Amino acid sequence: MSTALEHQDLLQILAPDGTVDASRDPGLDDETLLRMYRMMLTTRVMDERMMNLQRQGRIFFYLASTGQEACSIGTGAAFEAADWVVPGYRQPGLFLWRGVAIKSIVAQCYGNAWDNTKGRQMPVHYSFKDQNMVSISSPIGTQLIQAAGVGMAMRRRGDKQAVLTYIGDGGTSSNDFHAGLNFAGVDKAPVVFIVENNGYAISCPTSKQTASETFAQKAVAYGMPGVRVDGNDVLAVYVATQEARERAVRGDGPTLIELVTFRMAGHSSSDDPTRYIGAEKFEEYKQLDPLLRLRRLLESKGLWDEEKDEALRQEVRDEVNGAVKENERVPKPELETLFSDVYAEMPADLRACLEAEQEARGEGKFP
Numbered sequence: 001m002s003t004a005l006e007h008q009d010l011l012q013i014l015a016p017d018g019t020v021d022a023s024r025d026p027g028l029d030d031e032t033l034l035r036m037y038r039m040m041l042t043t044r045v046m047d048e049r050m051m052n053l054q055r056q057g058r059i060f061f062y063l064a065s066t067g068q069e070a071c072s073i074g075t076g077a078a079f080e081a082a083d084w085v086v087p088g089y090r091q092p093g094l095f096l097w098r099g100v101a102i103k104s105i106v107a108q109c110y111g112n113a114w115d116n117t118k119g120r121q122m123p124v125h126y127s128f129k130d131q132n133m134v135s136i137s138s139p140i141g142t143q144l145i146q147a148a149g150v151g152m153a154m155r156r157r158g159d160k161q162a163v164l165t166y167i168g169d170g171g172t173s174s175n176d177f178h179a180g181l182n183f184a185g186v187d188k189a190p191v192v193f194i195v196e197n198n199g200y201a202i203s204c205p206t207s208k209q210t211a212s213e214t215f216a217q218k219a220v221a222y223g224m225p226g227v228r229v230d231g232n233d234v235l236a237v238y239v240a241t242q243e244a245r246e247r248a249v250r251g252d253g254p255t256l257i258e259l260v261t262f263r264m265a266g267h268s269s270s271d272d273p274t275r276y277i278g279a280e281k282f283e284e285y286k287q288l289d290p291l292l293r294l295r296r297l298l299e300s301k302g303l304w305d306e307e308k309d310e311a312l313r314q315e316v317r318d319e320v321n322g323a324v325k326e327n328e329r330v331p332k333p334e335l336e337t338l339f340s341d342v343y344a345e346m347p348a349d350l351r352a353c354l355e356a357e358q359e360a361r362g363e364g365k366f367p
Contacts, residue, residue: 017296143167225244264286
């Protein structure tokens with residue numbers, strides 16, 4: 001990591017008008033750039049649809065990432081499929097990038113029989129083992145100590161892999177932020193810590209969250225580089241994360257990356273951001289929209305135009321709506337799933353409880 005970019009300076013490669021700093025351009029091929037745009041657009045369309053479903057009472061909770069799509073796509077693109085991710089709850093684009101099907105994301109929010117957590121988690125608390133992604137949990141900061149532990153295990157095994165984990169600006173005030181970074185720093189664990197600084201911890205602004213000038217500078221206390229990045233610039237996010245991953249895999253230890261962005265929605269479906277954020281702030285960040293920025297780059301390269309954009313938007317809407325329609329036909333998880341995948345061998349008292357319930361319903365015994 002260049003010390004000129006540590007702590008105070010903001011790494012930016014792709015400007016809001018779509019121009020690129022050639023000296024820092026990662027030189028991604030057209031296919032990758034187009035896939036980044038598709039995944040970012042899919043994330044936004046999915047978020048909009050899921051928020052609408054929540055407002056209609058068809059799901060009970062949702063947490064959108066509107067305005068922060070470049071954070072999850074840029075970081076996800078810089079990591080390898082064999083690497084592990086311990087996510088927070090505002091990275092749906094990362095799941096899409098790593099190959100999670102939209103219908104699986106939707107199923108978890110419905111808590112139906114397709115949901116791989118069998119309806120046991122509240123919505124937006126995903127777990128996708130096939131994509132090396134650890135289950136999301138609500139307690140703030142716990143994912144950082146989990147990521148540190150995974151990284152420490154990797155280092156002891158000699159694995160040439162890294163761990164990616166995320167937290168919001170408010171989460172940096174948690175005890176686990178200190179514990180996670182401290183353990184990883186001391187052990188030189190191959191972990192990349194992402195702080196998505198979107199300006200607010202629910203309604204608490206960063207000015208009331210920390211006395212530090214930046215979140216990146218907190219890295220100094222833990223013996224690791226801290227880099228501050230324009231979180232709405234998918235190229236800068238990619239470059240910073242790729243360099244941090246390479247450093248981790250070399251055995252040089254963890255990195256803290258602060259992604260400066262803005263949440264163009266509420267903290268969750270339970271929140272009204274207009275109560276604490278002025279309309280002028282939303283207008284300001286509309287001009288810095290990460291999707292618009294990447295689209296302008298694609299247009300400048302002759303890869304994109306209005307017709308292609310409308311066609312992709314309709315394709316994505318159809319895909320998301322199709323996933324919703326499919327999931328609404330899926331029943332709730334069977335009662336037996338409360339027992340069937342908890343123990344390798346079901347204890348006698350639980351088996352007796354299950355069989356009594358089945359008998360009361362006039363069903364056969366559980367095999």
